Amino acid sequence: MPPQWVITWFAVSIPFVGTGIYHVKRKKRQVPMYLPLVGMLGASVFVFSCFPIPVIALNGMATSHPCGTGMSAVLLGPFVSVLVAAIALLIQALFLAHGGLTTLGGNIFSMGILGSFSGYFAFKLAQRCKLNLFWCGFLAGMVSDLFTYLGTSIELGLLVINKDGSFLKAMAEIFWVFMMTSQGVLCVVEGVVVGLVLVFVYKRRPGILLRLGVIKDDTKSVPV
Amino acid sequence: MIRNRFLYKVNILHIAFLMVTLFSPALFAQTGKAEAPATQANENEAWTGIDVSVVGKYATKYGRPPRDPYINTDKGDLLLFVFTAAGVIGGFVIGFNVHKIFYGKNQ
Numbered sequence: 001m002p003p004q005w006v007i008t009w010f011a012v013s014i015p016f017v018g019t020g021i022y023h024v025k026r027k028k029r030q031v032p033m034y035l036p037l038v039g040m041l042g043a044s045v046f047v048f049s050c051f052p053i054p055v056i057a058l059n060g061m062a063t064s065h066p067c068g069t070g071m072s073a074v075l076l077g078p079f080v081s082v083l084v085a086a087i088a089l090l091i092q093a094l095f096l097a098h099g100g101l102t103t104l105g106g107n108i109f110s111m112g113i114l115g116s117f118s119g120y121f122a123f124k125l126a127q128r129c130k131l132n133l134f135w136c137g138f139l140a141g142m143v144s145d146l147f148t149y150l151g152t153s154i155e156l157g158l159l160v161i162n163k164d165g166s167f168l169k170a171m172a173e174i175f176w177v178f179m180m181t182s183q184g185v186l187c188v189v190e191g192v193v194v195g196l197v198l199v200f201v202y203k204r205r206p207g208i209l210l211r212l213g214v215i216k217d218d219t220k221s222v223p224v
Numbered sequence: 225m226i227r228n229r230f231l232y233k234v235n236i237l238h239i240a241f242l243m244v245t246l247f248s249p250a251l252f253a254q255t256g257k258a259e260a261p262a263t264q265a266n267e268n269e270a271w272t273g274i275d276v277s278v279v280g281k282y283a284t285k286y287g288r289p290p291r292d293p294y295i296n297t298d299k300g301d302l303l304l305f306v307f308t309a310a311g312v313i314g315g316f317v318i319g320f321n322v323h324k325i326f327y328g329k330n331q
Contacts (some may be wrong), residue, residue, distance in 0.1 A: 001288060033325050038320035047314040050307070052273050061270045062277060095306055098275070159286040174282055179293065181274045189242045204326050 001103050005158065009105030013086070016113050020083025027080070031211050038080065041072040043069035046088035046111065049111065050098050052187070055182035057171075062112030064182040065189040066112050070119030071197055075212060078116040085112035110151025119144030119194075133202055133215075136197040141194030149178045 003011075028034045048068030055064060073081040086108045092098040099107050122143035126136040157171030178184075202209055209215045280290050292298075297306045 001283075032321055036321040040318055040325065043314045043317035043321070047311065047318065050310065054271055062274055063271050064274045091310075093293075095297060096310060097296065097298050097303065101294065156279065156282045156286070159283075159288070163286060166288050170282075174278065177278050178274060181278060183274060201326075208325070 001106060001155075002159070002162075005155070006102050009109050009155070011105075013082075013105045016079060016082040017086045017108065018190060020081075020086075023079045024083065027077075033208065034111075037208070038076060038084065038214075039070075041076055042087060043083045044068050044196065045072050045084050046091060049085075049088055050092050050096055050221040053186060054061065055185045055199035057180055057182040057185055060194060063180040064186050066141075066186055066193070067145055067148045068190075069111055069115035069121075069148065070075075070141040071189065071194045072136075072216060073120040074123045074140050074194070075201075075209075077212075079122040081120075082108065082112040082115035085116065088221065093170040106152075106155045110155060111148045112114035115144040115148040118147035119120050121204065134199050137195035137198035139193035140191075142187045142191030145183070145190045149183050149187075150175055 004155065024034075028038075031037075039105060041115050045068035049065045052063035053065065053066050055062065067085075069081050070086050072084050087106045089099050089104055089111065093101050093104055093107075102196055119140040123136050123140035126139045130137070153171045153175035155165050160170040170176075198209075198214075202215070206215070210217070276290075283290065297303045
């Protein structure tokens with residue numbers, strides 16, 4: 001990635017990571033079990049995002065990985081989800097040859113910021129439409145995955161600007177290839193996983209969702 | 225009762241998901257064609273990660289070819305070890321916290 005974009009993406013990402021640290025410090029005092037939850041979801045995002053799943057799509061056989069930021073954004077909030085994604089991406093860049101240090105800011109922007117916020121708002125929108133908990137989670141997971149790869153497409157598309165290419169054309173081409181090469185299938189799988197996880201948490205410990213503000217009132221029945 | 229039904233559904237979905245992902249070549253293989261299937265023709269490209277096949281391709285196209293990482297673990301079985309260790313540690317952290325949050329005494 002050219003130096004100007006490295007600096008740009010880091011400049012965009014760092015305030016979100018800083019706000020995430022502030023939110024963790026504040027929420028760990030308010031919500032018991034918040035730190036174990038951050039640990040669990042942090043590890044989940046790390047494992048999800050370096051777990052290549054083989055999928056057959058229109059372009060043949062390929063592997064791709066889910067992101068996990070939709071799930072963490074719904075449960076922890078979007079800012080803490082950015083922080084969790086940043087830590088996972090840093091470890092992957094350092095030790096797993098997955099991602100990179102110069103592209104870390106760009107990866108935090110696509111997977112952390114776009115993935116978390118799109119998943120969070122998709123969940124809230126689905127709740128307003130009175131969808132049941134599974135479908136709210138499904139949309140959060142699917143939309144976060146789609147937006148993560150849209151973010152990557154934007155970052156790659158921006159590279160053509162200095163090369164007399166059309167940004168929109170390049171971005172659309174790259175996003176299309178992503179969707180045809182297994183990611184289109186995988187975003188549906190990620191949606192199902194997030195939906196099931198939310199239903200599991202609700203059935204096992206609804207108080208967690210209530211305290212985290214995922215559901216409003218435990219006394220009302222939440223359709224699952 | 226409801227929980228058992230839920231666990232049953234989860235198990236069924238889990239098995240279906242594993243079947244589709246692990247045995248997808250067998251489930252979707254096309255047989256009886258005169259021409260070699262695309263999967264055989266592109267054997268070297270089969271199961272390539274899209275981070276490599278898409279991001280790598282376009283980054284190279286726009287003048288940024290991939291280079292070795294600063295800490296290069298892609299040597300022999302070292303990468304396998306690192307991924308396995310990451311999976312084990314990640315799995316332990318997830319399992320420990322799931323137990324603490326959902327099944328512990330202080331829940």
